[in-house]
Amino acid sequence: MSALTLLILRLAFLAVLWAFVFAVVYALRSDLFGQRVRRQTAEQASSPFPTAPVAPLAPTPRVAAPAPAAVTVPSIPLAAAPAPPTEPIRSTLSPSFGERPGPARRLVITSGPKEGLEIELPSEQLAIGRSSESGLVIRDDYTSTHHARLMLWNDGWVVQDLDSTNGTFLDGVRVTLPTPVPLNTPVTIGTTTFELRR
Amino acid sequence: MPAPTSWSPNPPPAPSYDAGPRSTFTNTIRLKLRVPARLRNLELALLVPALGIVAFALVLVQLATSGKTDAGILTLAGLLALLVLAMHVAMRLVAPNADPLILPIITVLNGLGIAEIYRIDISAKLSGWESAGVRQIAWTAMAIVIAIVVIVLIRNHRVLQRYRYIAMFSGILLLILPMLPLIGTTINGARVWISVGPFSFQPGELGKVALAIFFAGYLVTARDSLSMVGRKVLWMTFPRARDLGPILVVFAASMAVLIFQKDLGTSLLYFGLFLVMLYVATGRASWVVLGVGMFLVGAYVAFTTLSYVTGRVNSWLDAFSNANYTAQVNSSYQIVQGIFGLAHGGLIGTGLGLGQPYRTPLARSDFIFSSLGEELGLVGIFAILALYLLFVSRGFRIGFAGEDDFGRLLGVGLAFVVGLQVFIVIGGVTRVIPLTGLTTPFLAAGGSSLVANWIIAALLLRLSDTVRTTPRLVVEP
Numbered sequence: 001m002s003a004l005t006l007l008i009l010r011l012a013f014l015a016v017l018w019a020f021v022f023a024v025v026y027a028l029r030s031d032l033f034g035q036r037v038r039r040q041t042a043e044q045a046s047s048p049f050p051t052a053p054v055a056p057l058a059p060t061p062r063v064a065a066p067a068p069a070a071v072t073v074p075s076i077p078l079a080a081a082p083a084p085p086t087e088p089i090r091s092t093l094s095p096s097f098g099e100r101p102g103p104a105r106r107l108v109i110t111s112g113p114k115e116g117l118e119i120e121l122p123s124e125q126l127a128i129g130r131s132s133e134s135g136l137v138i139r140d141d142y143t144s145t146h147h148a149r150l151m152l153w154n155d156g157w158v159v160q161d162l163d164s165t166n167g168t169f170l171d172g173v174r175v176t177l178p179t180p181v182p183l184n185t186p187v188t189i190g191t192t193t194f195e196l197r198r
Numbered sequence: 199m200p201a202p203t204s205w206s207p208n209p210p211p212a213p214s215y216d217a218g219p220r221s222t223f224t225n226t227i228r229l230k231l232r233v234p235a236r237l238r239n240l241e242l243a244l245l246v247p248a249l250g251i252v253a254f255a256l257v258l259v260q261l262a263t264s265g266k267t268d269a270g271i272l273t274l275a276g277l278l279a280l281l282v283l284a285m286h287v288a289m290r291l292v293a294p295n296a297d298p299l300i301l302p303i304i305t306v307l308n309g310l311g312i313a314e315i316y317r318i319d320i321s322a323k324l325s326g327w328e329s330a331g332v333r334q335i336a337w338t339a340m341a342i343v344i345a346i347v348v349i350v351l352i353r354n355h356r357v358l359q360r361y362r363y364i365a366m367f368s369g370i371l372l373l374i375l376p377m378l379p380l381i382g383t384t385i386n387g388a389r390v391w392i393s394v395g396p397f398s399f400q401p402g403e404l405g406k407v408a409l410a411i412f413f414a415g416y417l418v419t420a421r422d423s424l425s426m427v428g429r430k431v432l433w434m435t436f437p438r439a440r441d442l443g444p445i446l447v448v449f450a451a452s453m454a455v456l457i458f459q460k461d462l463g464t465s466l467l468y469f470g471l472f473l474v475m476l477y478v479a480t481g482r483a484s485w486v487v488l489g490v491g492m493f494l495v496g497a498y499v500a501f502t503t504l505s506y507v508t509g510r511v512n513s514w515l516d517a518f519s520n521a522n523y524t525a526q527v528n529s530s531y532q533i534v535q536g537i538f539g540l541a542h543g544g545l546i547g548t549g550l551g552l553g554q555p556y557r558t559p560l561a562r563s564d565f566i567f568s569s570l571g572e573e574l575g576l577v578g579i580f581a582i583l584a585l586y587l588l589f590v591s592r593g594f595r596i597g598f599a600g601e602d603d604f605g606r607l608l609g610v611g612l613a614f615v616v617g618l619q620v621f622i623v624i625g626g627v628t629r630v631i632p633l634t635g636l637t638t639p640f641l642a643a644g645g646s647s648l649v650a651n652w653i654i655a656a657l658l659l660r661l662s663d664t665v666r667t668t669p670r671l672v673v674e675p
């Protein structure tokens with residue numbers, strides 16, 4: 001084994017070691033530089049803070065949408081949907097659904113691109129932001145990577161702004177300290193407004 | 199589409215749950231999607247180069263020392279690679295959303311350690327079970343198996359919160375085990391080992407995992423009383439005297455380790471771990487000020503009264519003096535040899551197998567960092583430090599993204615204990631702080647340290663699987 005071959009091999013080893021380090025860093029780039037912003041279309045960007053719901057009545061079916069359920073639900077005309085009585089639904093959910101006092105259990109989006117969708121709140125906290133690790137991912141130009149979080153404190157949900165650039169608004173007032181979120185009160189983050197419901 | 203504003207703030211009382219047609223619909227067509235294991239595929243994509251790097255390092259050692267390759271150690275390393283892949287498959291089954299970067303990172307670190315230990319064995323003409331490299335491979339295999347068992351058995355980290363007092367007792371037991379007669383052994387001046395038959399084990403390494411679990415479980419319940427009240431001095435709120443109990447207990451324990459086990463590093467590690475978890479749980483810098491002050495006072499008292507601490511500090515401050523270098527006890531010979539090795543390595547190192555790391559005492563365990571620094575150079579050890587940085591930052595991210603307080607505290611604590619240990623060891627080798635006897639995580643020869651650190655990695659993977667739930671909803675314009 002000649003000295004030159006060994007020199008080349010050991011330099012190659014250092015190069016491979018660093019290539020691995022950079023591969024790992026590349027894999028977590030979204031942690032370091034934030035999630036990529038999706039450009040909004042012109043007409044959406046013209047009214048960034050809609051006062052009235054501006055979601056199109058029949059949203060364009062998006063092929064690459066993350067969850068098909070999330071897209072199909074608002075696109076089905078609700079008039080055509082069968083409206084079964086509410087009684088059986090209740091029984092499938094929980095016997096005492098709605099009667100029990102306590103913290104909110106659902107988050108309903110009241111305006112913004114995904115208007116009308118609702119999710120179940122997690123047991124302790126829900127992170128909101130552009131990062132894909134958030135429980136509620138909002139990808140628009142106005143949302144920070146780690147924008148805000150909802151926390152369950154003493155049987156009540158509290159919203160905390162995580163030093164976001166454009167702020168979190170509770171009933172139109174910018175949140176600076178962790179603030180309790182009453183039921184059915186709009187919380188605005190970027191172009192999305194949601195309410196907490198029981 | 200009915201406007202969502204039709205939700206009146208005061209819903210009609212009769213059907214208090216107004217299940218509109220829309221929510222009816224979302225409830226009935228909820229789909230169960232088969233999500234492709236994107237994270238696991240990324241992990242596999244990084245794991246293959248990681249195993250390649252390890253094989254490359256071993257081949258390089260063999261080529262440089264003997265000019266030809268030898269299948270023996272490569273076969274053993276191949277068996278380890280199979281175990282690592284088995285862990286990957288286990289995670290595909292039981293922890294599909296776990297962090298994809300941790301396993302490749304620790305594979306590279308562990309493999310580099312094995313290559314360097316094997317290289318020093320070749321210089322010492324050791325082979326078979328005599329050689330530390332083969333034993334290190336055996337310990338790694340055991341550590342990986344234990345890590346797989348941890349991932350498979352602990353399906354939800356909140357179970358650990360329930361066992362926090364068991365964790366406390368086992369942590370204390372592991373700490374005092376070396377003090378017991380019969381099984382406790384003193385090696386190189388520190389009484390931190392137990393020997394059962396031919397095996398020696400450093401139980402304090404496992405103790406740090408148990409204590410991290412206990413601190414997390416305890417602080418989740420106790421942090422309110424530790425953070426709410428206090429007296430304001432200048433700009434900082436200091437805790438009341440009656441809330442000082444826990445920190446005093448931990449301080450006393452770490453001082454006891456310092457005095458009776460003569461182990462500076464472990465004492466600093468435990469106290470630092472508690473302090474950081476206390477700070478994270480309460481968000482109060484005054485605890486850190488208080489704790490660092492207490493530790494400095496304790497360290498100063500130890501410096502003036504305990505001869506071995508005095509010797510360590512002297513050989514740190516004045517390593518190159520002739521008196522310290524040639525001293526019979528507490529000589530700075532080892533540190534200076536290590537620094538000479540680092541200097542010999544220079545920027546790109548002598549190349550694996552081409553340096554003289556065997557000249558440093560304990561080159562396989564405490565001084566593996568200077569051994570690697572000699573053979574891989576500044577470029578190589580910066581890559582190793584970058585890997586540690588990435589590992590610890592993944593742990594902090596897991597803590598940050600956690601959804602329950604216990605998981606968040608545990609993630610931060612486990613990641614910090616690895617980071618602090620790296621700092622204590624490498625700081626000691628490079629004369630940033632006095633030299634203390636701790637092992638470099640994943641790299642150094644030593645079974646107890648390997649097992650403990652693989653358990654830490656497994657717990658972080660388990661935590662990340664629980665917290666990295668795929669988003670409940672993605673809102674995109």
